Amino acid sequence: TLLYFTPGIRTPDGVRHDKLEVVQKLLPGAPQDVMAYEFTESHEVVPGEWRFMVFQGDRLLTQQSFTVR
Known part of the structure; x- marks a missing residue:
């Protein structure tokens, strides 16, 4: 799940x-x-901080933040 x-x-x-x-x-x-x-x-291109998280079931595998300007 992303x-x-x-x-x-x-x-x-x-x-x-x-x-x-x-x-x-x-x-x-x-x-x-x-x-x-x-x-x-x-409409998806919204400035600000986005957080991307990858889960396998309830387990967080990785995460990353990025900024859209």
Whole structure:
């Protein structure tokens, strides 16, 4: 499970989202897995700090923060 904590995305319907959740299957025995978020809609590009966290069940595997300007 990938969690993205956002500075507050407002979708075209006016709803605010402070968190986006993506569930991605991991491939057994794979040497690495690539996990990424792509800004595909203009309303998603919100300036501020974003936090990216990767979980396997309840276990936090890694996290990273980045700033969108």
